[in-house]
Amino acid sequence: MNKAILIGRLTKDPELKFTPSSGIAVANFTLAVDRNYTNQEGKREADFIPVICWRKLAENVANNLTKGRLVAVSGSIQTRKYQAQDGSNRYVTEVVAEEVKFLDWPKDKPQENIPDNFVEVEGEELPF
Amino acid sequence: MNKAILIGRLTKDPELKFTPSSGIAVANFTLAVDRNYTNQEGKREADFIPVICWRKLAENVANNLTKGRLVAVSGSIQTRKYQAQDGSNRYVTEVVAEEVKFLDWPKDKPQENIPDNFVEVEGEELPF
Amino acid sequence: MNKAILIGRLTKDPELKFTPSSGIAVANFTLAVDRNYTNQEGKREADFIPVICWRKLAENVANNLTKGRLVAVSGSIQTRKYQAQDGSNRYVTEVVAEEVKFLDWPKDKPQENIPDNFVEVEGEELPF
Amino acid sequence: MNKAILIGRLTKDPELKFTPSSGIAVANFTLAVDRNYTNQEGKREADFIPVICWRKLAENVANNLTKGRLVAVSGSIQTRKYQAQDGSNRYVTEVVAEEVKFLDWPKDKPQENIPDNFVEVEGEELPF
DNA sequence: TTTT
DNA sequence: TTTT
Numbered sequence: 069m070n071k072a073i074l075i076g077r078l079t080k081d082p083e084l085k086f087t088p089s090s091g092i093a094v095a096n097f098t099l100a101v102d103r104n105y106t107n108q109e110g111k112r113e114a115d116f117i118p119v120i121c122w123r124k125l126a127e128n129v130a131n132n133l134t135k136g137r138l139v140a141v142s143g144s145i146q147t148r149k150y151q152a153q154d155g156s157n158r159y160v161t162e163v164v165a166e167e168v169k170f171l172d173w174p175k176d177k178p179q180e181n182i183p184d185n186f187v188e189v190e191g192e193e194l195p196f
Numbered sequence: 197m198n199k200a201i202l203i204g205r206l207t208k209d210p211e212l213k214f215t216p217s218s219g220i221a222v223a224n225f226t227l228a229v230d231r232n233y234t235n236q237e238g239k240r241e242a243d244f245i246p247v248i249c250w251r252k253l254a255e256n257v258a259n260n261l262t263k264g265r266l267v268a269v270s271g272s273i274q275t276r277k278y279q280a281q282d283g284s285n286r287y288v289t290e291v292v293a294e295e296v297k298f299l300d301w302p303k304d305k306p307q308e309n310i311p312d313n314f315v316e317v318e319g320e321e322l323p324f
Numbered sequence: 325m326n327k328a329i330l331i332g333r334l335t336k337d338p339e340l341k342f343t344p345s346s347g348i349a350v351a352n353f354t355l356a357v358d359r360n361y362t363n364q365e366g367k368r369e370a371d372f373i374p375v376i377c378w379r380k381l382a383e384n385v386a387n388n389l390t391k392g393r394l395v396a397v398s399g400s401i402q403t404r405k406y407q408a409q410d411g412s413n414r415y416v417t418e419v420v421a422e423e424v425k426f427l428d429w430p431k432d433k434p435q436e437n438i439p440d441n442f443v444e445v446e447g448e449e450l451p452f
Numbered sequence: 453m454n455k456a457i458l459i460g461r462l463t464k465d466p467e468l469k470f471t472p473s474s475g476i477a478v479a480n481f482t483l484a485v486d487r488n489y490t491n492q493e494g495k496r497e498a499d500f501i502p503v504i505c506w507r508k509l510a511e512n513v514a515n516n517l518t519k520g521r522l523v524a525v526s527g528s529i530q531t532r533k534y535q536a537q538d539g540s541n542r543y544v545t546e547v548v549a550e551e552v553k554f555l556d557w558p559k560d561k562p563q564e565n566i567p568d569n570f571v572e573v574e575g576e577e578l579p580f
Numbered sequence: 581t582t583t584t
Numbered sequence: 585t586t587t588t
Contacts, residue, residue: 069203069524069553070229071457073329075396077583100583101198115275116582136583140331140453147243161289169453171427197396197425201457203524205587228587244586264587268325268459297325299555325459326485357454371531403499417545
């Protein structure tokens with residue numbers, strides 16, 4: 069069992085890339101998630117949480133979200149090893165999004181232009 | 197909103213420390229959380245997720261958990277900046293545990309010796 | 325472990341009551357939560373989930389939310405027994421909210437008039 | 453967004469049925485989920501939460517779980533209308549399981565006889 | 581390296 | 585640096 073649920077704002081526009089071998093879409097962004105309390109100076113702090121998503125969801129995110137947008141993300145927490153420039157091993161912990169719900173809209177863009185308020189990861193069959 | 201829920205096994209015994217200034221207990225451990233699928237070689241992989249907890253919960257964890265124990269953890273995802281040895285900034289993403297539920301027990305230690313199967317973060321008042 | 329997280333809209337204004345003996349505030353409302361798929365007629369359906377909250381959170385909810393508002397709720401699932409009018413036992417399953425995050429605002433009411441975008445259940449102490 | 457995560461014990465053996473028209477497997481059970489506090493008499497109470505699951509997961513649950521087993525369930529909360537015997541409308545709130553993780557095993561049955569500790573809802577494709 |  |  070591995071579940072993560074976040075509500076926060078994109079710190080930048082999402083980055084869309086494609087895997088070199090199979091050309092699969094992958095998007096990365098960071099969410100600023102407000103903490104539920106204020107620090108000693110009375111300021112509300114935030115956590116800056118890296119999020120990754122794949123395929124149709126990645127494209128939907130890259131095409132419709134920009135810096136500052138408010139979203140809800142559900143998915144799981146993943147750890148990944150990578151090589152730093154100096155050749156040493158480094159570890160990232162990030163959220164792999166399965167669902168991204170858009171919670172606000174840019175003032176200059178009418179809401180009708182946004183394809184979908186929710187983003188299906190994969191079609192779900194109903195048992196009836 | 198910032199929620200994380202994990203079920204996994206400790207990769208090592210927890211480390212208990214105390215903050216230098218106020219002497220508050222803090223425990224760290226890593227959870228190996230199985231993924232719900234197998235890789236190309238048919239092997240089940242795991243994510244290795246760092247967990248931190250504070251105060252009474254930290255002491256309870258340090259006193260009762262050891263490498264290999266199965267637990268459920270709920271809490272939130274936090275990012276933290278720290279200085280690497282070379283002076284550069286580094287960022288960690290980890291789970292701050294609010295609740296740790298013990299899901300199995302060492303065979304050599306009778307279950308009666310373990311103070312509590314669940315760990316209260318703070319006393320909850322009932323409205324009646 | 326018992327966690328529920330919902331994003332949806334209030335189907336009515338919240339109802340605020342007080343417990344007869346101790347006068348503790350309790351608010352009830354129902355959330356319409358969209359399902360992530362459409363039915364055979366291509367219509368998006370919703371679940372109508374009863375939510376209850378207590379004390380300061382109940383008053384905050386009753387004073388600031390109205391029919392149609394979008395919120396995120398986190399808490400736990402509770403079952404409760406009650407007597408129907410015919411004297412038979414009936415059971416309700418509902419979500420006990422611990423956190424309610426306001427996600428939109430009425431167009432006619434400036435956002436500044438709303439005391440708090442997030443609602444603290446209880447003050448959290450920081451370990452530093 | 454609609455997420456529920458529970459850890460608890462089955463109050464009875466699961467009930468397996470099949471939909472009349474399409475013969476799809478559906479299993480029902482109730483989970484006793486301990487609350488994280490004790491009542492005025494110092495007793496730990498529980499919530500009794502109805503759970504439903506479908507298809508392969510329903511069969512896996514019916515074949516491998518019995519009264520008293522400890523499981524973790526993740527899924528969503530659903531409301532359903534049905535007709536009582538007196539013809540009046542009644543509403544149920546229940547958890548639709550997407551994942552059921554077995555957390556203990558009957559003492560008389562070796563663990564090897566249980567097909568799978570985790571239950572895949574549907575095969576997940578890896579992006580590599 | 582961070583959002584409103 | 586990883587658990588069963």
